[in-house]
Amino acid sequence: MKRALFFSLCTILLPLQAPAQNRQKQAEVKIQRTSLTKDQEIELGRQAAAGVEKQMEVLKNQELEAWLNRVGQQLARTPQANAYPYYFRLVNEDSINAFALPGGPMFVHTGLIKAADNEAEVVGVLAHEMSHVALRHSAAQIGKQQTWGTLFGVLGAAAGALTGGTNGCGALCQVAETGIGLGGTTVLMKFSRGFERDADLNGARMMAAAGYDPIQLAKFFEKLEAQAGAANEPKGLQMWLSSHPTSGSRVQYVSEDIRYYAKSSYNSSTGNFARVKQLVARIPPPKPKPAALLQAKQGNPRGGLPQDFADYQAAGFSIGYPSGWQAGQAQAGGSVYLTPQGGVTKSASGVELILGAMVDYYQPANGGVALDATTSELLQSLEKGDANLRAERSSRTEVGRKPALLTRVSTRTSLQNEPNQTIFLYTVAREAGLWYVVFAAPASRVNEYEPLFRTMAQTIQFPD
Numbered sequence: 001m002k003r004a005l006f007f008s009l010c011t012i013l014l015p016l017q018a019p020a021q022n023r024q025k026q027a028e029v030k031i032q033r034t035s036l037t038k039d040q041e042i043e044l045g046r047q048a049a050a051g052v053e054k055q056m057e058v059l060k061n062q063e064l065e066a067w068l069n070r071v072g073q074q075l076a077r078t079p080q081a082n083a084y085p086y087y088f089r090l091v092n093e094d095s096i097n098a099f100a101l102p103g104g105p106m107f108v109h110t111g112l113i114k115a116a117d118n119e120a121e122v123v124g125v126l127a128h129e130m131s132h133v134a135l136r137h138s139a140a141q142i143g144k145q146q147t148w149g150t151l152f153g154v155l156g157a158a159a160g161a162l163t164g165g166t167n168g169c170g171a172l173c174q175v176a177e178t179g180i181g182l183g184g185t186t187v188l189m190k191f192s193r194g195f196e197r198d199a200d201l202n203g204a205r206m207m208a209a210a211g212y213d214p215i216q217l218a219k220f221f222e223k224l225e226a227q228a229g230a231a232n233e234p235k236g237l238q239m240w241l242s243s244h245p246t247s248g249s250r251v252q253y254v255s256e257d258i259r260y261y262a263k264s265s266y267n268s269s270t271g272n273f274a275r276v277k278q279l280v281a282r283i284p285p286p287k288p289k290p291a292a293l294l295q296a297k298q299g300n301p302r303g304g305l306p307q308d309f310a311d312y313q314a315a316g317f318s319i320g321y322p323s324g325w326q327a328g329q330a331q332a333g334g335s336v337y338l339t340p341q342g343g344v345t346k347s348a349s350g351v352e353l354i355l356g357a358m359v360d361y362y363q364p365a366n367g368g369v370a371l372d373a374t375t376s377e378l379l380q381s382l383e384k385g386d387a388n389l390r391a392e393r394s395s396r397t398e399v400g401r402k403p404a405l406l407t408r409v410s411t412r413t414s415l416q417n418e419p420n421q422t423i424f425l426y427t428v429a430r431e432a433g434l435w436y437v438v439f440a441a442p443a444s445r446v447n448e449y450e451p452l453f454r455t456m457a458q459t460i461q462f463p464d
Contacts, residue, residue: 032140045103080206082134119273124217127203172353211268218250288432290361291333320459361433
């Protein structure tokens with residue numbers, strides 16, 4: 001159920017400033033106040049983080065996790081962090097980035113560590129992003145969006161999950177959930193110049209309180225700006241710069257602010273940054289992400305498609321479909337639907353496929369993908385969630401010149417006039433998970449649509 005939360009947006013002075021003799025001359029930073037409570041903000045961030053972890057490769061390395069949490073919690077204990085329950089995750093992503101979600105979850109890209117020359121530069125980015133949380137900038141952005149649903153696309157399919165039917169919703173009904181895709185996190189990161197400046201100043205004060213040299217925050221940001229457009233520009237730099245607009249000379253206004261800080265030698269360091277960079281350099285390239293592989297990309301339609309067919313081209317596959325059908329995703333990162341008018345229906349339980357095709361990835365419980373075993377696991381998960389589902393014995397076939405299995409399935413949908421449904425499930429083992437396409441039709445119309453489904457299956461191609 002959607003719930004609209006309307007926020008009044010105003011500001012109050014932030015009482016989290018570094019000690020200074022002439023504080024009245026120090027630049028003011030402002031904390032945003034909305035009708036969203038802190039508990040609501042934390043819960044929203046928790047739900048959003050769960051969505052991010054489905055789409056990004058969170059690293060499990062004890063030494064790297066210990067280092068990141070050590071420096072992150074050192075910042076979190078400062079007054080400038082505003083007592084949020086911050087926690088930190090390192091994700092295998094080569095682009096230069098880090099972002100904090102409402103309430104404190106924070107994700108740091110390995111590309112940021114590769115681009116930094118010292119620990120203080122990484123700490124500066126963490127402090128800047130944490131300041132967006134501490135100053136409630138994300139809550140202010142949500143206020144501008146008016147509702148959670150507007151920002152996060154509440155009604156849609158959860159990426160990579162075929163969930164069981166409730167309230168008459170069948171096997172191909174995907175539960176709507178409050179989640180967040182990578183597109184959603186991008187929305188949260190696009191702050192105004194004023195918000196960016198306040199995050200710089202509060203972040204520098206946070207660094208100083210934690211014992212790190214605050215000028216490193218400003219110098220690292222300006223170093224990245226200077227590298228833009230160079231022949232050896234770091235990967236993902238433009239994305240970073242687009243979400244962190246320049247707000248004047250960072251070095252200048254941070255230097256002016258530092259004059260009011262209590263004198264300090266700024267000698268905090270774990271002493272492990274060289275080791276951390278070595279460990280990060282050894283990490284294999286990021287695994288393909290289903291959310292990215294499902295997203296449509298620009299390209300010329302392939303030749304050789306049947307007459308009156310359109311082409312859905314994604315990073316991980318291509319499939320042809322009747323040009324009169326609709327193609328797209330109900331939610332960023334979610335399943336791809338290819339359906340005629342009325343081929344999907346929405347209910348209290350979610351988005352349900354009635355007639356047409358749906359493409360997605362299934363992620364096995366143990367992480368490994370084997371065609372036969374993972375297909376059986378997928379079918380078992382469907383059977384557990386749908387008491388009406390009956391699967392026939394799988395047969396071997398080929399899809400996109402890859403070994404595949406075809407399984408015929410019968411179930412019931414929420415349609416009152418024609419509840420019986422027949423499904424043709426094709427599965428292919430891919431690096432990102434078990435790729436699958438389902439072709440579904442009411443049982444009374446299977447003979448009409450089966451030839452079309454077979455033709456669509458023959459158009460499927462993979463990039464390798």
